[in-house]
Amino acid sequence: MNDVSTFDWRAHFLASGEDADLPIVDAHQHYFDIEQHYYPWLNDRPLRPFRYGDYSSICRNFLPADYRRLSGRHRIVQTVVIEGEWDPATPADEVRFVESLALHEPTLAAMVGQVWLDREDAADLLRLYGDHPLVRGVRHKPVVTSLEAWREDFAAPGSMRDPRWRDGYARLAENGLHFELQAPWWHLSEAAELARDFPDVTIVVNHTALPADRSEQGLAGWRDNLALLAREPNVALKISGICIQGKAWPVESNRVVVNDAISIFDVSRCAFASNYPVDGVVNSLGEVLDGFKTIVRDRSLADRLALFHDNARRIYRLT
Template identity: 60%
Template structure:
């Protein structure tokens, strides 16, 4: 793929196999060398997709590209993999080594704990490293039936200490990767308004796990509320249904609603691999995104698959 301008080639041919991809959300794991509590400890924790024993193994760049099929993945963004929380900087040291040896990933959003006493020193390291573009700290959350509009808990997006840590992101020009269920998006909208200079990148389409008519309507309403904030971007990934392979019939309406709400300039496609490998192959996931958007203008497809991710993460 070296030396070929895949953007120009795709605009000329319109062929799906020529469409360049910048994967906005993926992971690498070396569980023999590194400690990831959720992958290494037994018994396994409950997970939204069900049993994830099959992904409790090493997953490195060679494994990623073995599963790509014909897709032209040119660049990737690695998101922290819930590494040992006692040593958040350790993952950056390891990922930097992997990138130096293999050329992947091209950017990283690293682990940080916004309400910990070491947050200032951790962010100073991240802010000085060219690979790191943002951080992820999953804020405290509750199940949908326990959520109230005035939800406020330690470690949540309304927690004062958590927000004090969040306020430091702008100083280091770091983005915030937000992974939370959609019923918490009102808090995210407040966060976006209160800290307008910090970009929020919503992970996994805000997790529309309830595919009932009522559930999807509530998810859409929550996305529409958040989309009013101009400093928010949406990653379309992580929309698997437990027990089912990734399929266009089930996921197409979710993808199209997300794009309609946020617009093609504020959405990016991502594999969430190997986590989404619990339900399907990496190549099949990108096949699905391509099938859903086949009628789109080619320039909009470039935005969704490559350009938006490259712009946001400075690839």
């Protein structure tokens, strides 16, 4: 149920307290048109290894009408479109594509553009994005490694410690852009260094820092590294992307992840997001949103509004 009318759904929810009235700003979703545009990970074969397993089911168009249909009874008032790993040869074209969708989809409120911070075109792209009314930040997934191979001095080319990559990152603040970080939790000490070295740049951590290993040891490592990063005041956390391969959205096993993340970062720095249609590999959009609602149902109305609506509006500077 997408709704961007002038009706004050926030006040209505505070009065009713009903989940159905909770206004949602989906802080992380994607639109794909794989028939008209090239997304290497969706168009190429064979498909790449992926944490959710076989993702052939989402290798198709996903456009505003699809999102509207799948959101069902949930009160989606605004969304933020995150770059969808478009053809890296023409990243600015994705901004133009999303802009064309926004002309006809009033809930599409902002986007995050693709950039390759260590490329020669980074400075020009950042200036272009900084001047664009839809773009609030950029994403470039830094080079990472496995937990087994990671070392304290990890500094591979294209990583968060790569001087060339950091030269591009240093231009974010002057263009009024924040940085969306997608990296597994064992790289968060590098992100903490980045946050300290560039205090004028907000880092928004994607997908809860990827707590895929739900063993006791895996969750302990995730919590410790998340707490290390949470010490930096210029970091926010998107609680999303926590589906588990082969399982319906597991409220009980996800409850500990959601509650620990909120405890570590505080309600004021967390925002829920769907990661749709990517999480559609495992779960429906309704299951993802219902799962978050179930986990925080006992929290105050103000906390629920913050997590589903207010914080995303602040982080993405939405009007």
